[in-house]
Amino acid sequence: MSEKFTVDKIVIASIILLLLGLPLLGFSQYVMRIVILMGIYTILALGLNILVGYTGLVSLGHAGFFAIGAYGTAYFMIQHSVGFIVALTIGTLLSGFMGFVLGLPTIRLSGTYLSIVTLGFAMIVQVVIMNWDSVTNGTLGMSQIPKPNILGYDLNLANHGIYYLMLFLLGLVTLGCYTIIHSKIGRTLRAIKSDELATTMMGIHIDRYKILAFVLSASITGLAGGFYATLSSYIDHNSFGFDLSILILCMVILGGMGTIRGMYLGAALLIIFPEIARPLMSWRFVVYGFVLIIMMHFRPQGVLGWRSRRKYPIPGEVKKSYRMVEVEE
Amino acid sequence: MNLLRAENISLSFGGLTAVNDFNFYINEGQVVSIIGPNGAGKTTLFNILTGIYKVNQGKIYMNEEPIDGLHARKIVSKGIARTFQNIRLFSDMRVIENVLVGAHINTDYSFFDGLFRTKRFYEVENKKKQEGAKLLESLGLEGRLSDYADNLSYGEQRKLEIARAMATGAKLLLLDEPAAGMNHQESEDLRVFISNLKNLGYTILLIEHDMRVVMNVSDYIYVMDYGKKIAEGRPHEIQSNEAVAMAYLGDSEVHL
Amino acid sequence: MMLQQLLNGMALGMAYALIAVGYTLVFGILRLVNFSHGAVYAFGAHMVVFFIGMNFGLLPAVVFGILLSGLLGVLIDKIALNPLRKKKSPNISALITTIGVSYIIQNLLVLGFGSGRKSFPKLIETRSIMIGDAQITNIQLLMLVVSVVLFLSLTVLVKYTKIGLAMRAVEQHETNAALMGIPTSFIISFTFFLGGLTAAIASVLIGSHYEIVYPTMGMMIGLKAFSAAVLGGIGVFYGSIVGGLLIGLTEALAATWFGAEYRDSVAFIVLILVLILRPMGLFGKKGLNKV
Known part of the structure; x- marks a missing residue:
């Protein structure tokens, strides 16, 4: 079809190749760890994007879901010696269930009021973590969380197993987001963001879709949390504060709300920035603040937040135009 | 009756x-x-x-x-479907997407069909897209199919709102x-x-x-x-x- | 025991209310959650410490610190937010901008004062006053009295003065208010000034109660005060007083009944329950859809 389309394919293919071959470039474990963190934050951004970018519900409490995924996974791995995959699944489901519970108030609440409920939820999660000693080990945190072990193979930084596991999960979540967004589900979510009443007048049960958005978003975030727990092998309540919720939100908005590509860039920028700006000490957060303000002023839709100008493909027509191109050539 | x-x-x-x-x-x-x-x-x-x-x-x-x-x-x-006195389109979505949201209740596949891209997904989705394109054509909006709703002229927006209502069936x-x-x-x-x-x-x-x-x-x-x-x-x-x-x-x- | 907790809760609650009113004033006019408010609160306390360190004398230092915080509020609006309004940017851009502002202020405070906890100079010699078998410090009493006086004057200002009338007009409809000849940008600046002022007063009161200040001191208390504002019905003036008191009291009671470690979460649990029962907060108005 159009030239742009093939350019896109080439760009995506080379990024995938680069990601697959990255361990061959011989980066230090420190660098690889940061790359893996970037992957985790991309997953987090993709998760929050479903709510903020597509459905228009602003969550200020995604650190809560991240924590539930992380603690759920770690608890089952440590206390019940469950394998990584099962524990991660449990952590994801737990987080998804909490997403369902937190999604219920969306039936009655909107805007700022909903945001404050999500914020309160994350605060409550943090307090529960600090006090539910028998499960979370209180303020001491959970340590010695085993590295993922799949089919008898230990995945760690040294053998790059954990890097490829990250790539796999990231690919899975990206594909999942893509297929959901490009289906009637995604269309409905975007319609809800645009105009709730008009969406209802299309005969759509918007409450169900808002709750679904919460469940999906929370599950993805919980998945990232479970993976994060095994990567860092130690978690405590400090890892899941309000700052984290805000950081994910900034990634989504900086990269470009309602786009998938934007989540990759947003996460990469905000993870790399503090690393390369380390010599700036505390000034780096001042710079960070200025970057946010300047971005919001000059490019509020985010760096990659443009609307696609490509022709919308209508099946049947596509074949026709193919044939025409062939004839012309 | x-x-x-x-x-x-x-x-x-x-x-x-x-x-x-x-x-x-x-x-x-x-x-x-x-x-x-x-x-x-x-x-x-x-x-x-x-x-x-x-x-x-x-x-x-x-x-x-x-x-x-x-x-x-x-x-x-x-x-029964309606339009609004002050147009309420999904302004950040394309013309055809507006119609497809209208057709939502007749778009019969499940969440998992969408997620896993089943045969049913493609069948239903393709059919709905073709029907939507045909509907737009019947209203003279076929040239605007890929445009975003807020880029349409006033008269076109009114028509699209009617098309969206028609799409509900x-x-x-x-x-x-x-x-x-x-x-x-x-x-x-x-x-x-x-x-x-x-x-x-x-x-x-x-x-x-x-x-x-x-x-x-x-x-x-x-x-x-x-x-x-x-x-x-x-x-x-x-x-x-x-x-x-x-x-x-x-x-x-x-x-x- | 009960009376004691009620007194503690009320003193703290009034301080929450003072911070909450800053959120509510700005939200009322701009429909914006001003996340930089907590940082302005921390700024106020640090400025007072700074001026006392410069031997300004107690009262001038406090007054300067508070006025400067008010000016900071105005500055935030003029530099960061006003340009966005002119461009008619989406609300979420303004929200993120206030987050950026709060990063800048907080970390400038870290750079200037260090990230650690510093002791807040005693404004007055602490003494305890017995009420029945409960005791209240004179600083807590001061918190109560200053808050009440401040709220009364704010009420008079908003209800009975020309500038208050203009504020309410801008809150109703900014464009129409401008068409009636109200200098809306001045009114918005004035609102930010009031917000900074009240936040700084609260930080001086709370600072002298706990006797410590640190750059991130506005984080948690800011979130709680924001919750108090939402609980009362954000944008509604007296709602923040009720919300603040309610959160202060439940916290104090929760600390006695369930233990101090659950204190921070109880406020949010109450908040969520209230919002589910009354989605617009206790006294909230309908039709607030933007974050």
Whole structure:
């Protein structure tokens, strides 16, 4: 079809190749760890994007879901010696269930009021973590969380197993987001963001879709949390504060709300920035603040937040135009 | 048999009676207009019929089935869809996507079909996209299919809103002032467009101030003032009705 | 025991209310959650410490610190937010901007004062006053009295003065207010000034109660005060007083009944329950859809 389309394919293919071959470039474990963190934050951004970018519900409490995924996974791995995959699944489901519970108030609440409920939820999660000693080990945190072990193979930084596991999960979540967004589900979510009443007048049960958005978003975030727990092998309540919720939100908005590509860039920028700006000490957060303000002023839709100008493909027509191109050539 | 019938419906907000003991009906295939001065309760009546407001009294039947008290989204599945006085498109979505959201309730595949891209997903989705494209073509919007809704001209946005309502599969379309803000040529096109809809088998309930449109397309007209029906009849009957002239007293803009 | 907790809760609650009113004033006019408010609160306390360190004398230092915080509020609006309004940016851009502002202020405080906890100079010699078998410090009493006086004057300002009338007009409809000849941008600046002022007063009161200040001191208390504002119905003036008191009291009671460690979460649990029962907050108005 159009030239742009093939350019896109080439760009995506080379990024995938680069990601697959990255361990061959011989980066230090420190660098690889940061790359893996970037992957985790991309997953987090993709998760929050479903709510903020597509459905228009602003969550200020995604650190809560991240924590539930992380603690759920770690608890089952440590206390019940469950394998990584099962524990991660449990952590994801737990987080998804909490997403369902937190999604219920969306039936009655909107805007700022909903945001404050999500914020309160994350605060409550943090307090529960600090006090539910028998499960979370209180303020001491959970340590010695085993590295993922799949089919008898230990995945760690040294053998790059954990890097490829990250790539796999990231690919899975990206594909999942893509297929959901490009289906009637995604269309409905975007319609809800645009105009709730008009969406209802299309005969759509918007409450169900808002709750679904919460469940999906929370599950993805919980998945990232479970993976994060095994990567860092130690978690405590400090890892899941309000700052984290805000950081994910900034990634989504900086990269470009309602786009998938934007989540990759947003996460990469905000993870790399503090690393390369380390010599700036505390000034780096001042710079960070200025970057946010300047971005919001000059490019509020985010760096990659443009609307696609490509022709919308209508099946049947596509074949026709193919044939025409062939004839012309 | 009446397609839609309202019997003695009333609605008041606090002390204000917005709709007062109103009766009307539409037969299948008709174009029926509701006219009246601003604030007469016409849009409130639309909001009642589409389930946004609940009546205090009275009954509403669609195909002899009571629909008053139903949730707005359920009323759509009974075959009633509407447009809004101040256009409410999904402005950040493409023209075809607006139509596809309209077709949502007839787009029959599950969440997992979408997630895992099953055969059913492609079949249904492709069919709906083709139908949507065809619908847009029938309204002369085929060239705008890939555009974003907020880039359309005013007249095109009005048409798209109607297309979106048609996509729900509704047989009865409630159009709230479709000619508002249109120039002479555009409202002339709209008149032809509404006649075409009628020929396609749609039943239309119209609120409109543009009397050129109303008098030319309507089979039957109800006149509302202060929430009450003050007259009803065929266009020529309404044109010679004194009560109607009184309601529009001094309004030289209106040429009945 | 009960009376004691009620007294503690009320003193703290009034301080929450003082911070909450800053959120509510700005939200009322701009429909914006001003996340930089907590940082302005921390700024106020640090400025007072700074001026006392410069030997300004107690009262001038406090007054300067408070006025400067008010000016900071105005500055935030003029530099960061006003340009966004002119461009008619989406609300979420303004929200993120206030987050950026709060990063800048907080970390400038870290750079200037260090990230650690510093002791807040005693404004008055602490003494305890017995009420029945409960005791209240004179600083807590001061918190109560200052808050009440401040709220009364704010009420008079908003209800009975020309500038208050203008504020309410801008809150109703900014464009129409401008068409009626109200200098809307001045009114918005004035609102930010009031917000900074009240936040700084609260930080001086709370600072002297706990006797410590640190750059991130506005974080948690800011979130709680924001919750108090939402609980009362954000945008409603007296709602923040009720919300603040309610959160202060439940916290104090929760600390006695369930233990101090649950204190921070109880406020949010109450908040969520209230919002589910009354989605617009206790006294909230309908039709607030933007974040």
